[in-house]
Amino acid sequence: MLKRKHSEMNAAERVAQLLKDYRVVIFSKSYCPFCVKVKALFDSLHVEYKALELDLIGEDGVAIQQTLFEKTKQKTVPNVFVNGKHVGGCDATIQAHQDGRLAELLSGVQYDYDLIVIGGGSGGLAASKEAASFGKKVAVCDFVVPSPQGTTWGLGGTCVNVGCIPKKLMHKAAIIGEDLKDARAFGWDVPEQVVHNWTNMVDEIQNYVKSLNFGYRKVLKENTVTYLNAYAQFVDAHTVKVTDKKNNVQHITARDFIIAVGGRPRYPDIPGAKEYGITSDDLFSLKYHPGKCLIVGASYIALECAGFLHAVGIDCTIMVRSILLRGFDQQLAEMIGDHMMGHGMKFIRPCVPTKIEKISDGEPGFGKMDSGEIVEGEYNTILFAVGRSACTHNIGLDNIGVKLNPSNGKIIVDKEERTSVNNIYAIGDVIDGKLELTPVAIQAGKLLAQRLYKNQTVLTDYVNVPTTVFTPLEYGFVGVSEEDAVASYGKDDIEVYHSFYQPLEYALTDRDNNKCYGKLVCVKSKGERVVGFHVLGPNAGEVTQGFALGVKLGAKKSDFADLIGIHPTTAEVGLHKDSG
Structure with a gap:
C-alpha cells in the first residue's frame, strides 16, 4: 500500500501523521517571536524538530490551526508536541524544560497519569478536577482506614463525612431546639416538652452525606478523573502501590503527585x-x-x-x-x-x-x-x-525522602507547596505550619494545579483567613488574637475596641442579656489598622465572612466606624474603645 503525501491529507490526518512521523513537532508561524524562542530552545538542546509554518501554507494552515484548537484548546502558536504528547505554547515549553518534564518526554518515558492525587478530601478533589480541566490525565486514590470502632465513609474526606458538614447540621439541630424554647414568646403554640430523636437526626444527616459522596464520584467521572478506592503507598518518586479493600494490588505511575491525605483524631495513650x-x-x-x-x-x-x-x-x-x-x-x-x-x-x-x-x-x-x-x-x-495527627506514617514517604516535621509528622513544603522531592506536592491539613481549614485546602489545590499545568504563578495566601467555631454562642474571627497582636507589635502599640450587644432576636425571650460580644484589635502605629476581628454571637460565621474582606484589604478602625450598618442586624454592632 502506498503512503499518501502530507499534502494529500485533510487537516486532522495531517496533524496525526506529523505527530507519528516526528519526535518533536512545532506548529509555528514564521514571524512569531515566541515560535523563534521555542525553536532556539530545542536548538540549544541539540534536539531535531519538525516546524510547520502555518502562515506559509495558505488555507491549509488555517485548517490545521483549527484542528489543533479542537485537539488542545490552545488557539495560539507555537503549539509544541513531543513524542505525540502535547506540551503547549512557549511559556509552557520553557516551564517543562525547567522542571524536567521536557527531558522526560524527549526520553520517551511514559507514565500512566500526568497527576495522581492521594486523598479524596476537599483539597484533593479540587486539585484533581482543576488539573483534568487542562486536559491532564488524573487519578485520585482515596481509602478510609476504619476507626478503632470500625467506622468508615465514602469519598469527600473529613469535612464532608465526619467534619464540617455533619457538624454544622447537628449544630443546626441545636439551634432549632433553642428556637423551639423561644417560639412561645413569638406566638407559636409549642408543647412544653419537645423530644429530640437522635436516630432520626443521624439517619437524615447520613443520607445527605451519602448523596454528597455520590455527587463527588459523579463529578470525577464527568471530569474524566479516574477514581481508585484504594490505599496508596509510594514505591519511588513516580510510582505508587495501590491496594483495594479486597487486597488486590497494582502499581501505577505519574509525572506528578499531590499528597492530600489530611489527618485523623488522636487517642490519648491510656488503657482502654x-x-x-x-x-x-x-x-x-x-x-x-x-x-x-x-x-x-x-x-x-x-x-x-x-x-x-x-x-x-x-x-x-x-x-x-x-x-x-x-x-x-x-x-x-x-x-x-x-x-x-x-x-x-x-x-x-x-x-x-x-x-x-x-x-x-x-x-x-x-x-x-x-x-x-x-x-x-x-x-x-x-x-x-x-487533637489530630497527619496521615503520613504509612504511605511510603520514607521510601522517597519526603521530609517531615519530626515533632508532628506533617510534610514540610515550600511556598509553592512542593515537598523535598521535586515532583511531589502536598496541600491541606497534612502540611506543616499552615491552617487546617477546608476552604484553604480547596484554594491551595486549585492554585497548585494552575501553576503545574496552566503556567500560572499565583500562590496560596494563608494570611487573614476567616473562620468560625460553631459553639452554642458562635465565635467568628479573622486576623490575629489579642495575645498574638501584643507579641508581634507590643502592648503599647495595640488598641482594643469592644462592645457587648443584644441581638434583636433575643428581645422577646429569656436569653442572656448582653452576652454577645465584638472586638477589634488595632495597631496604633499603622493608623489603627485592624489586625484582629472577633465576634461572639448568632450567625458569627456569616458576619465574619463579610468583614474579613476589609481586614484582608487593610481596613482601619475609622473605616469600620464610617461603614453604615444594616439595621437591625448583629453585624451593625458598634465597637467602642475599651476603657479598661
Whole structure:
C-alpha cells in the first residue's frame, strides 16, 4: 500500500501523521517571536524538530490551526508536541524544560497519569478536577482506614463525612431546639416538652452525606478523573502501590503527585482509650443515643460537639487539661466556656483521663486530676477530641525522602507547596505550619494545579483567613488574637475596641442579656489598622465572612466606624474603645 503525501491529507490526518512521523513537532508561524524562542530552545538542546509554518501554507494552515484548537484548546502558536504528547505554547515549553518534564518526554518515558492525587478530601478533589480541566490525565486514590470502632465513609474526606458538614447540621439541630424554647414568646403554640430523636437526626444527616459522596464520584467521572478506592503507598518518586479493600494490588505511575491525605483524631495513650472511646470519626454516624457523655479535650471540636450534644438533651461533661481553644483569642475562649457552663454544661478542669474501664455495655469511665485528686465517673459514651495527627506514617514517604516535621509528622513544603522531592506536592491539613481549614485546602489545590499545568504563578495566601467555631454562642474571627497582636507589635502599640450587644432576636425571650460580644484589635502605629476581628454571637460565621474582606484589604478602625450598618442586624454592632 502506498503512503499518501502530507499534502494529500485533510487537516486532522495531517496533524496525526506529523505527530507519528516526528519526535518533536512545532506548529509555528514564521514571524512569531515566541515560535523563534521555542525553536532556539530545542536548538540549544541539540534536539531535531519538525516546524510547520502555518502562515506559509495558505488555507491549509488555517485548517490545521483549527484542528489543533479542537485537539488542545490552545488557539495560539507555537503549539509544541513531543513524542505525540502535547506540551503547549512557549511559556509552557520553557516551564517543562525547567522542571524536567521536557527531558522526560524527549526520553520517551511514559507514565500512566500526568497527576495522581492521594486523598479524596476537599483539597484533593479540587486539585484533581482543576488539573483534568487542562486536559491532564488524573487519578485520585482515596481509602478510609476504619476507626478503632470500625467506622468508615465514602469519598469527600473529613469535612464532608465526619467534619464540617455533619457538624454544622447537628449544630443546626441545636439551634432549632433553642428556637423551639423561644417560639412561645413569638406566638407559636409549642408543647412544653419537645423530644429530640437522635436516630432520626443521624439517619437524615447520613443520607445527605451519602448523596454528597455520590455527587463527588459523579463529578470525577464527568471530569474524566479516574477514581481508585484504594490505599496508596509510594514505591519511588513516580510510582505508587495501590491496594483495594479486597487486597488486590497494582502499581501505577505519574509525572506528578499531590499528597492530600489530611489527618485523623488522636487517642490519648491510656488503657482502654481505643477499646472503649470514640472520636468525631464515629460520632456523626453513631447508631445509638450517646446517653451520658464525657468529652475529653478543649479544642473547637470538643466544644462544638459538647454544645450540640447538650442542646439535644444529652448529659454532657467536658474534661479539660488546661486552657480552652488553644491558639484562639483567650478572652473570647473563656467567654465561650462561661456561656456553656451558664447553660448547664459541666466542666472538669484541670484534668486528664488516666484509664478507661468497661463496667458494662455502654458504661465506661474513669478520670484522674493532674493534682493527684482522683475523679471517677460513669458514662455511656466517652469522646476524645484531643487533637489530630497527619496521615503520613504509612504511605511510603520514607521510601522517597519526603521530609517531615519530626515533632508532628506533617510534610514540610515550600511556598509553592512542593515537598523535598521535586515532583511531589502536598496541600491541606497534612502540611506543616499552615491552617487546617477546608476552604484553604480547596484554594491551595486549585492554585497548585494552575501553576503545574496552566503556567500560572499565583500562590496560596494563608494570611487573614476567616473562620468560625460553631459553639452554642458562635465565635467568628479573622486576623490575629489579642495575645498574638501584643507579641508581634507590643502592648503599647495595640488598641482594643469592644462592645457587648443584644441581638434583636433575643428581645422577646429569656436569653442572656448582653452576652454577645465584638472586638477589634488595632495597631496604633499603622493608623489603627485592624489586625484582629472577633465576634461572639448568632450567625458569627456569616458576619465574619463579610468583614474579613476589609481586614484582608487593610481596613482601619475609622473605616469600620464610617461603614453604615444594616439595621437591625448583629453585624451593625458598634465597637467602642475599651476603657479598661
